Amino acid sequence: METLKEKILSIINDNNIGTMATLNGRQPYVRYMTFTNEDFVLYATTTEDSQKVMDLNENPYTHILLGYTKEDMDAPYVEITAKLSEIKDDTLKLKITNFFKEIFTSDEGEMVTIQLDPISIKLMNDGEPQELNF
16 A cells, blocks of 8 residues: 555656746736756756746746646646755766756746645645645
8 A cells, every 4th residue: 555655756756848937027827837846856947038037037936836737637636835956966966967858948047946845735626635744
């Protein structure tokens, strides 16, 4: 029997595309994002002057959904509340940059990688919702 952590990590590992919500002033703003992860910490890349970067600089909290698909509407998914933080490990920065280089073709100088540290993750569509707090 899988533990809550194992179920959540499996969903995060298997789903690179999800939605990410930020606040733009007082209004919510949601967009699709591509993520990679190291355990429960998520990483994404975007243009340095994007609205999401401006939003996160004003309010570093975000809400992310991963795992829900049109093909399997009953599949478990996760709701992640996270906070923007700085990537301090240079080896990790390089690894993440290389991952996103294979996906995006924008001028690297204009791109920024963001680190999203989880505050809580809820496992949904797997019986009663269960929450993992960090």
